[in-house]
Amino acid sequence: MVKNLKKSKKQIAFFEKYLSLWVALCIVGGILIGSLVGDSIQYLSEMEIYQVNIPIAIFIWMMIYPMMLQIDLSSIKKVGRKPKGILLTVVVNWFLKPFTMAFFAWLFFSNIYQAVISTELAGEYIAGAIILGAAPCTAMVFVWSYLSDGDPNYTLMQVSVNDLIILIAFVPIVGLLLGITDVVVPYSTLFLSIFIYVVLPLVAGILTNKILTKSRGQQWFKEEFLPKLKPFSIIALLLTLLLLFAFQGEHILNNPFIILLIGVPLIIQTYFIFFITWFAGKKLHLTHAVCAPAAMIGASNFFELSVAVAIGLFGLKSPAALVCVVGVLVEVPVMLSLVAFVNRKQSV
Numbered sequence: 001m002v003k004n005l006k007k008s009k010k011q012i013a014f015f016e017k018y019l020s021l022w023v024a025l026c027i028v029g030g031i032l033i034g035s036l037v038g039d040s041i042q043y044l045s046e047m048e049i050y051q052v053n054i055p056i057a058i059f060i061w062m063m064i065y066p067m068m069l070q071i072d073l074s075s076i077k078k079v080g081r082k083p084k085g086i087l088l089t090v091v092v093n094w095f096l097k098p099f100t101m102a103f104f105a106w107l108f109f110s111n112i113y114q115a116v117i118s119t120e121l122a123g124e125y126i127a128g129a130i131i132l133g134a135a136p137c138t139a140m141v142f143v144w145s146y147l148s149d150g151d152p153n154y155t156l157m158q159v160s161v162n163d164l165i166i167l168i169a170f171v172p173i174v175g176l177l178l179g180i181t182d183v184v185v186p187y188s189t190l191f192l193s194i195f196i197y198v199v200l201p202l203v204a205g206i207l208t209n210k211i212l213t214k215s216r217g218q219q220w221f222k223e224e225f226l227p228k229l230k231p232f233s234i235i236a237l238l239l240t241l242l243l244l245f246a247f248q249g250e251h252i253l254n255n256p257f258i259i260l261l262i263g264v265p266l267i268i269q270t271y272f273i274f275f276i277t278w279f280a281g282k283k284l285h286l287t288h289a290v291c292a293p294a295a296m297i298g299a300s301n302f303f304e305l306s307v308a309v310a311i312g313l314f315g316l317k318s319p320a321a322l323v324c325v326v327g328v329l330v331e332v333p334v335m336l337s338l339v340a341f342v343n344r345k346q347s348v
Contacts, residue, residue, distance in 0.1 A: 030245025062236035068205025101133025128323025137300035
């Protein structure tokens with residue numbers, strides 16, 4: 001009883017708790033901006049270097065850099081002590097999740113929705129889903145782990161391993177699955193996106209972490225420095241979404257139900273991957289503190305990277321980018337429902 005009382009006091013931070021609301025407001029605000037002053041901001045979509053949009057790149061860097069500050073490479077040394085949870089995370093995220101996402105996207109966009117979505121649009125929606133499914137969560141999983149009484153140190157190991165695998169596996173998996181869908185893959189842009197949005201912030205984060213913890217101490221770094229950066233990350237996310245929807249507004253107004261149609265396969269995929277991971281973890285006799293975060297990582301996505309790559313490959317106004325943005329919209333309420341599920345299971 002005491003344990004449950006303590007657990008019930010845990011709350012998600014204000015911005016994260018209402019992230020879906022902020023995203024919904026960005027949808028409305030972005031569409032209004034696009035319809036009222038769309039031509040005036042057109043130049044923003046043309047500010048590119050090698051297909052990388054400069055304003056979006058700045059915003060996404062502001063989102064990703066604070067996450068990379070938390071990566072602790074020394075934690076990788078501890079993987080061998082309790083390998084089952086790490087192996088489960090790796091297998092689900094890299095050998096299962098991208099392929100089930102591609103399947104559900106193909107099933108809905110190319111088959112179930114074929115009466116309302118053209119073949120060309122279906123291909124881009126599938127491409128966006130593939131990009132989203134190939135990027136496992138790195139930031140919000142710390143929130144889900146905290147709310148579900150996960151082991152924070154083990155969660156850090158899981159996230160650190162995933163971030164390192166992204167460097168190697170993301171491009172080949174996305175390239176393979178996009179090739180299957182007959183989408184032309186500009187590999188130079190794909191590699192450039194990984195370099196800009198993963199390699200550079202990862203190196204910058206690790207160096208910053210080492211320098212600041214050495215000069216100011218671990219406690220100051222975690223309790224003072226990191227919390228101050230969090231609002232900038234959320235603000236950058238919202239500004240990115242506002243800009244995206246300003247350019248997506250015409251497409252959405254022409255098909256107002258498209259967000260709902262996109263959301264259905266993404267939600268099904270999230271629940272499917274979660275329960276596959278959850279029950280596999282139970283079969284492996286993982287503790288709740290390890291199993292819950294493992295399932296959360298598999299179910300959620302690194303949507304900051306996904307949005308950046310989709311924009312780099314297909315453009316700001318692309319249906320692929322819209323899929324990744326809708327992923328942000330549906331993720332928070334779905335993940336909160338899964339947090340409630342694992343907490344009920346823990347108390348049984």
